[in-house]
Amino acid sequence: MQLLPQLSFxxxxxxxLKPRHGYEIMxxxxxxxxxxxxxxxxxxxxxxxxxSEEGLIEELSESTDRRRYYxxxxxxxxxxxxxxDYFDNTVKLARHRKAFEPMGLLS
Amino acid sequence: xxxxxxxxxIYSKLLKLYPKNYRERYEEEILLTTxxxxxxxxxxxxxxxxxxxxxxxxxxxxxRQNFNxxxxxxxxxxxxxxxxxxxxxxLLLLPFxxxxxxNGLDKLINNSTLYNSWLWGRTALxxxxxxxxxxxxxxxxxxxxxxxTKGESKDRLWHKRVLDFLHSWPLLIxxxxxxxxxxxxxxxxxxxxxxxxxGHAVTHAGQTLKCVEANRxxxxxxx
Numbered sequence: 001m002q003l004l005p006q007l008s009f010x011x012x013x014x015x016x017l018k019p020r021h022g023y024e025i026m027x028x029x030x031x032x033x034x035x036x037x038x039x040x041x042x043x044x045x046x047x048x049x050x051x052s053e054e055g056l057i058e059e060l061s062e063s064t065d066r067r068r069y070y071x072x073x074x075x076x077x078x079x080x081x082x083x084x085d086y087f088d089n090t091v092k093l094a095r096h097r098k099a100f101e102p103m104g105l106l107s
Numbered sequence: 108x109x110x111x112x113x114x115x116x117i118y119s120k121l122l123k124l125y126p127k128n129y130r131e132r133y134e135e136e137i138l139l140t141t142x143x144x145x146x147x148x149x150x151x152x153x154x155x156x157x158x159x160x161x162x163x164x165x166x167x168x169x170x171r172q173n174f175n176x177x178x179x180x181x182x183x184x185x186x187x188x189x190x191x192x193x194x195x196x197x198l199l200l201l202p203f204x205x206x207x208x209x210n211g212l213d214k215l216i217n218n219s220t221l222y223n224s225w226l227w228g229r230t231a232l233x234x235x236x237x238x239x240x241x242x243x244x245x246x247x248x249x250x251x252x253x254x255x256t257k258g259e260s261k262d263r264l265w266h267k268r269v270l271d272f273l274h275s276w277p278l279l280i281x282x283x284x285x286x287x288x289x290x291x292x293x294x295x296x297x298x299x300x301x302x303x304x305x306g307h308a309v310t311h312a313g314q315t316l317k318c319v320e321a322n323r324x325x326x327x328x329x330x
Contacts, residue, residue, distance in 0.1 A: 022136050023143035040164025041140040045133045046171060067139055 004083055007047045010037055012056065012072060012080045019060045019071035022048070051076070111138040118161070124169045126176035177273065185274050192250035193277035196285065199243035202235040203288060240288040247282035251275060294319065 014020060014028035026044055029037050048070065051057045056076035060069040072080065094100055112119040118141065122134050141161065148154045210221045225231055254275050255268050272279065300308060300318035308315040
């Protein structure tokens with residue numbers, strides 16, 4: 001499995017809570033990354049287009065206003081879980097190797 | 108959407124640089140999201156920061172979407188023979204560029220040239236400097252003629268096909284490069300007739316032509 005780009009993964013994570021429109025996705029991504037990932041509308045919709053074409057997200061049919069809401073598809077959920085499994089295993093491996101200790105990131 | 112457009116007239120105009128299909132799908136959303144971002148910015152400096160990031164984000168993604176669009180068009184809609192024949196022509200030009208680069212590197216690294224090697228021997232030279240580029244030019248020319256006459260959609264007029272660079276650009280690029288090589292080769296030895304004294308070359312056109320004729324290149328006239 002090829003890992004998703006950071007931005008695409010962050011968007012899937014943002015949509016794992018509930019369907020969101022563009023600005024909400026943007027804000028959630030910023031919050032989730034503690035302000036480290038800040039995206040512009042151009043990059044956001046480039047990523048949204050890519051994820052839609054890959055069938056990982058879809059537009060919610062009953063949008064209440066002019067904004068379009070996006071949600072994860074079944075394939076999107078599977079992909080997000082696969083990515084999280086990978087990261088989970090990586091963290092477990094890092095703990096096993098005590099890779100965090102020198103910098104004291106995790107106990 | 109009119110009101111959002113009215114709020115950001117220049118930004119809205121710049122969004123027109125996105126490919127049409129992308130714009131139709133996402134233009135309004137981009138404008139609404141930008142509007143949300145600015146409405147939620149509390150201070151003037153936050154607004155400046157947003158506009159600064161947009162100044163980087165927008166051109167970058169316009170370029171990316173246009174590349175995707177051209178790439179997608181090339182992949183999906185460009186006739187197969189255009190892709191194949193452009194590749195064949197490009198391969199025919201490969202020896203020319205390889206020899207020129209090898210000679211340049213030799214000059215740079217060893218301070219010598221390949222002029223005395225077999226590559227610059229008359230037969231080999233004619234092959235990579237003339238016959239192969241000429242063949243590349245003929246292949247692209249014939250393919251382009253085919254493209255003009257045998258267009259994918261029959262309702263399109265031929266003069267519209269001439270302007271359809273999106274589906275023919277590889278052929279045009281390779282064709283122009285091969286023609287450039289042939290011109291360069293043909294007039295390589297006679298450029299001095301013009302470069303030495305351009306003014307004189309123009310006022311004494313007869314003499315210039317004679318000079319050019321006398322210094323024509325390596326191509327068959329020397330045989």
